[in-house]
Amino acid sequence: MLETLILDGKRVATDVKDSLKERVETLSTQGVTPCLATILVGNDPSSATYVKMKGNACKKLGIKSIKVELPEATTTEELLQKISDLNNDTTVHGILLQHPVPSHIDERAAFEAIAIEKDVDGVTSLGFGQTALGFGDYPSCTPAAIMAIIDYYNLPLEGKKAVVVGRSPILGKPVSMMLLNRNATVTTCHSYTKNLPDILATADIVVAAVGKPNFIKGEWLKDGAVVLDAGYNKGNIGDADYDSCYEKASAITPVPGGVGPVTISMLLKQTVDSAEKYAKQVSF
Amino acid sequence: MLETLILDGKRVATDVKDSLKERVETLSTQGVTPCLATILVGNDPSSATYVKMKGNACKKLGIKSIKVELPEATTTEELLQKISDLNNDTTVHGILLQHPVPSHIDERAAFEAIAIEKDVDGVTSLGFGQTALGFGDYPSCTPAAIMAIIDYYNLPLEGKKAVVVGRSPILGKPVSMMLLNRNATVTTCHSYTKNLPDILATADIVVAAVGKPNFIKGEWLKDGAVVLDAGYNKGNIGDADYDSCYEKASAITPVPGGVGPVTISMLLKQTVDSAEKYAKQVSF
Numbered sequence: 384m385l386e387t388l389i390l391d392g393k394r395v396a397t398d399v400k401d402s403l404k405e406r407v408e409t410l411s412t413q414g415v416t417p418c419l420a421t422i423l424v425g426n427d428p429s430s431a432t433y434v435k436m437k438g439n440a441c442k443k444l445g446i447k448s449i450k451v452e453l454p455e456a457t458t459t460e461e462l463l464q465k466i467s468d469l470n471n472d473t474t475v476h477g478i479l480l481q482h483p484v485p486s487h488i489d490e491r492a493a494f495e496a497i498a499i500e501k502d503v504d505g506v507t508s509l510g511f512g513q514t515a516l517g518f519g520d521y522p523s524c525t526p527a528a529i530m531a532i533i534d535y536y537n538l539p540l541e542g543k544k545a546v547v548v549g550r551s552p553i554l555g556k557p558v559s560m561m562l563l564n565r566n567a568t569v570t571t572c573h574s575y576t577k578n579l580p581d582i583l584a585t586a587d588i589v590v591a592a593v594g595k596p597n598f599i600k601g602e603w604l605k606d607g608a609v610v611l612d613a614g615y616n617k618g619n620i621g622d623a624d625y626d627s628c629y630e631k632a633s634a635i636t637p638v639p640g641g642v643g644p645v646t647i648s649m650l651l652k653q654t655v656d657s658a659e660k661y662a663k664q665v666s667f
Numbered sequence: 668m669l670e671t672l673i674l675d676g677k678r679v680a681t682d683v684k685d686s687l688k689e690r691v692e693t694l695s696t697q698g699v700t701p702c703l704a705t706i707l708v709g710n711d712p713s714s715a716t717y718v719k720m721k722g723n724a725c726k727k728l729g730i731k732s733i734k735v736e737l738p739e740a741t742t743t744e745e746l747l748q749k750i751s752d753l754n755n756d757t758t759v760h761g762i763l764l765q766h767p768v769p770s771h772i773d774e775r776a777a778f779e780a781i782a783i784e785k786d787v788d789g790v791t792s793l794g795f796g797q798t799a800l801g802f803g804d805y806p807s808c809t810p811a812a813i814m815a816i817i818d819y820y821n822l823p824l825e826g827k828k829a830v831v832v833g834r835s836p837i838l839g840k841p842v843s844m845m846l847l848n849r850n851a852t853v854t855t856c857h858s859y860t861k862n863l864p865d866i867l868a869t870a871d872i873v874v875a876a877v878g879k880p881n882f883i884k885g886e887w888l889k890d891g892a893v894v895l896d897a898g899y900n901k902g903n904i905g906d907a908d909y910d911s912c913y914e915k916a917s918a919i920t921p922v923p924g925g926v927g928p929v930t931i932s933m934l935l936k937q938t939v940d941s942a943e944k945y946a947k948q949v950s951f
Contacts, residue, residue, distance in 0.1 A: 491802070507796070508793060508796035508799075508800050508802075508803075509792060509796055510796070511799060511800060512791070512792035512793055512794070512795040512797075512799065513792045513796070515792075515795060515796065515840060516795060516836045516840070518775070518792075541859055542859045542860065542861050544861075550847055552800045556799060556800070556844070556847075560840070563834055563840075563855055563857075566857070566859040567859075568854065568855070568856050568857070568859070568860040568861070568866070569854065569855050570852065570853065570854040571843075571847055571853050571854075572852050573847075573850070575826045575850040575852070576826065576852040577826050577828075577852070582852070
């Protein structure tokens with residue numbers, strides 16, 4: 384048997400980020416600095432860490448990042464007002480509302496309030512619909528990262544059987560639709576799915592997006608399956624049991640260093656895409 | 668073996684329409700007549716027939732229907748203007764653009780122009796996204812009809828394996844998402860799918876939405892599968908080969924008299940839903 388290919392997310396991310404440098408420079412000559420506004424509501428420490436990581440990643444590429452920090456007691460109305468301000472701020476090209484917000488806030492209403500032109504994190508239902516129907520500009524970043532890894536390594540999708548384990552609005556559902564749009568036959572599984580191992584046994588491509596550490600076992604996989612692990616659980620552990628999956632797979636993303644880094648690079652890319660659209664619109 | 672249950676779409680449709688009569692009367696006492704505007708562009712004879720059928724169905728329930736007939740040579744801009752006029756007309760509660768429009772028109776742009784509050788036919792990407800994420804008001808009518816039949820007959824979905832054959836924006840994709848939201852494990856198949864019979868052999872529920880007469884064969888089905896046939900091909904022929912599927916299935920929709928009549932009743936229902944929302948909004 385051939386050795387399992389480790390799908391190196393850092394390499395893909397570096398490739399994406401390198402391609403962005405030149406684009407950011409060109410924008411700079413046009414007087415436009417790409418700008419991502421991140422909104423953090425409350426005091427969740429991991430959310431604060433994520434926002435900081437995203438800010439640092441922006442900085443390295445010359446993308447401006449604005450950190451909007453709102454107190455735990457922020458109301459839905461106050462958050463919606465803030466989002467509206469950012470929608471109207473022409474110097475802001477992307478808006479990211481860090482999930483989760485405190486439970487008293489209507490998170491869906493807040494996501495929906497983000498203008499589609501600035502929804503570079505792919506959280507609105509409009510963005511989801513456009514992606515699913517095949518013409519969206521900004522898919523959710525983790526699904527976009529999974530597709531970017533697939534394309535970087537030229538992994539075939541057409542006619543392949545893909546099984547997505549998970550059905551969240553920003554991961555399982557959109558990646559199912561994106562794989563479908565690339566002519567894979569897609570099965571979406573979740574907590575009510577019966578006989579998951581039997582379903583996985585038929586999969587050429589497995590997307591693990593379930594949020595349970597080491598959940599997908601190697602013995603469930605078909606020989607030579609491709610495993611894309613979007614899980615990121617406490618202690619840097621993926622949703623796929625790496626060692627046993629590595630044994631069976633033809634290719635696998637590690638955790639960390641797989642889907643994660645590419646996800647951030649997709650956020651940066653989509654912010655630059657948005658800034659370019661803005662620059663085109665104001666130029667003459 | 669138990670006899671196959673014929674899922675009687677006419678009965679479901681009658682039930683839906685009966686429930687609408689009272690609602691239309693109540694609206695009438697509030698001075699609101701539900702109104703569906705249908706737009707027909709060009710001279711396609713089957714489209715003209717569909718529009719006429721929908722108009723007649725409205726009439727029987729006291730729903731007003733406005734037929735907008737535009738010539739074959741209509742431009743995208745002219746169509747968009749017409750849709751904008753209907754969006755702004757407060758006496759219109761639903762807008763249906765009959766598919767297909769002449770090929771020189773940007774049909775997607777036209778669909779997208781329909782205000783979400785009036786998209787009772789479920790054709791916008793925003794409506795699709797809302798439905799997929801589980802909070803849409805107006806799903807596409809054929810998927811809504813399939814769900815209505817399932818619910819009328821109390822067919823279980825949770826944990827069941829559903830296979831949808833077809834992935835169109837108003838049928839295969841949305842019904843896949845709606846079944847998923849009801850906790851079925853959903854596989855979406857299409858022209859690139861390999862070994863379709865093997866996939867169907869595992870399905871508890873089969874949705875035929877492929878647009879090919881008699882395409883799904885009974886010998887491909889699992890014993891006791893439920894077959895929902897959304898196909899409607901020339902000569903009133905479904906996508907499922909009725910006789911052979913009837914032999915294997917525990918329940919099946921006939922063609923005609925299955926999904927078709929329920930689809931129209933869903934359009935009427937969603938128009939009344941929209942009129943009620945309008946009445947609530949203007950009342951005090």
